[in-house]
Amino acid sequence: MIFTGIAFCILVAFAIFALSKLKTKRAKTFPKHWHKLLVNNVQFYKKLPANKQKQFQQRIMLFLSEVHIEGVQLELEDIDIVLIAASAVIPVFGFPKWQYTNLSGVLLYPDNFNEDYEFGKKSNNRIIAGMVGTGRLEKQMIISKKALHHGFANSNDKSNTAIHEFVHLIDKMDGDTDGVPELIMQNAYTIPWLKLIHKEMEAITNNKSDIRHYGGTNQAEFFAVASEYFFENPKLMERKHPDLYNMLKMSFSQ
Structure with a gap:
């Protein structure tokens, strides 16, 4: 929060x-x-x-x-x-x-x-x-x-x-808490990441996602909530949200 x-x-x-x-x-x-x-x-x-x-x-x-x-x-x-x-x-x-x-x-x-x-x-x-x-x-x-x-x-x-x-x-750490972690995410992936964020946030709003509802609050909260999911249950995320999983895997260098 x-x-x-x-x-x-x-x-x-x-x-x-x-x-x-x-x-x-x-x-x-x-x-x-x-x-x-x-x-x-x-x-x-x-x-x-x-x-x-x-x-x-x-x-x-x-x-x-x-x-x-x-x-x-x-x-x-x-x-x-x-x-x-x-x-x-x-x-x-x-x-x-x-x-x-x-x-x-x-x-x-x-x-x-x-x-x-x-x-x-x-x-x-x-x-x-x-x-x-x-x-x-x-x-x-x-x-x-x-x-x-x-x-x-x-x-x-x-x-x-x-x-x-x-x-x-x-x-x-990049100066803005905006859901775009520039220090760990390559610039080339910023636009695809933003598109993915808003797609997933819309799914949350429409109750069509298993991502915690708080992730639909704003971009920063989505990034934090999705990251919880990624580290807590990566296999489930990979199965249900492969694009999100791959983006986070790359960003966190896991």
Whole structure:
């Protein structure tokens, strides 16, 4: 989800303060027991050969050396850190030198939140599972722990909130969050990609697609939702949406 409004200055101040203290729970070298966490929870990693798993581990540690993760009213667990880092690595694993230069911190909330960043049981309209910040929250991401874990609980449900948000960051790195990821997509494919996007969005609007309905919101959300589908259930996408599958496979260098 792309979120532009800044409702609570208090939360903004807390985010900046928390991230500046660099309390992120991370290790300098990949902890051996994280391998089991990845195998048990991340199908993308589990399916990799041993040498590629080593590369994935290295990419996780690189990400954690550059991005600070903070828990908001919760104690960070290893599994939280592993899943956030895996979500970051999966969509850019085909690019060995990739760095999220537009991200410096991730705030993990206990549950979904509303537009005022409230997540307590008494708060209304808690429908936001994740967001990429703008304005004073530029280079920050907020994600619900509940949504984070749910995204990896079922590897075939075509939905993963954390991957969705990291795809928004990939899209945003060319300066515009517009559904056209210029840094990973060759210019020659931009027009075919836009035609494909609008064709699929029309199918979503007419209830003739199995792509999640939120993908019909705009181009940016379509790219993020389609990418969730691609990484969560590539075989199904290849069968039902071969053109979309091939375009994403080429773009993500998978």
